[in-house]
Amino acid sequence: DAEITQSPRHKITETGRQVTLACHQTWNHNNMFWYRQDLGHGLRLIHYSYGVQDTNKGEVSDGYSVSRSNTEDLPLTLESAASSQTSVYFCASSESLAYNEQFFGPGTRLTVL
Amino acid sequence: EDKVVQSPLSLVVHEGDTVTLNCSYEVTNFRSLLWYKQEKKAPTFLFMLTSSGIEKKSGRLSSILDKKELSSILNITATQTGDSAIYLCAVEAETSGSRLTFGEGTQLTVNP
Numbered sequence: 001d002a003e004i005t006q007s008p009r010h011k012i013t014e015t016g017r018q019v020t021l022a023c024h025q026t027w028n029h030n031n032m033f034w035y036r037q038d039l040g041h042g043l044r045l046i047h048y049s050y051g052v053q054d055t056n057k058g059e060v061s062d063g064y065s066v067s068r069s070n071t072e073d074l075p076l077t078l079e080s081a082a083s084s085q086t087s088v089y090f091c092a093s094s095e096s097l098a099y100n101e102q103f104f105g106p107g108t109r110l111t112v113l
Numbered sequence: 114e115d116k117v118v119q120s121p122l123s124l125v126v127h128e129g130d131t132v133t134l135n136c137s138y139e140v141t142n143f144r145s146l147l148w149y150k151q152e153k154k155a156p157t158f159l160f161m162l163t164s165s166g167i168e169k170k171s172g173r174l175s176s177i178l179d180k181k182e183l184s185s186i187l188n189i190t191a192t193q194t195g196d197s198a199i200y201l202c203a204v205e206a207e208t209s210g211s212r213l214t215f216g217e218g219t220q221l222t223v224n225p
Contacts, residue, residue, distance in 0.1 A: 104155035
């Protein structure tokens, strides 16, 4: 069965370190998205991609970057982790046509000390 | 900027009760409204609504969109403890390229 996976599921790091969160989907979806979820804010879009070599900034992109070298993967990198980036991170994907729901990965809980 | 507001933010009910969750939105060039259920992990898709007044149903859950009032409701009848979750509402604009704007969510707790 097609799926979307994230790794690691839990991560503890220190302020200033570079961290990369992996997202892999086997749906063959063109669209991929990264969100963070915090109490009081719901899901907020960090970065998104409509296909290979395409990346775009979302509403909370400062301090994060992504790259898309193939259809299946969209890794999220925190350049220099900050305590404000402690959050739960979700990756999602969808087909490129309109009126298609997004499918979410299981999430990564990141703690920055 | 697109905006989604959900109410109430939290709700505690007893098994068997009927609940109504609200979602209002401000979006330029509305395309669709989506409901998701989030238990302890990933949000899972419930409904997509695009046309006003047409009810979507799945078992005890139903939802309807009112484009005139820029809102949607999610009804759950005969609630069960397994309905305990965060319910998320999101909107998609014609110009958003499949991006979704989410509300804060409603935390529903169903007690036995």
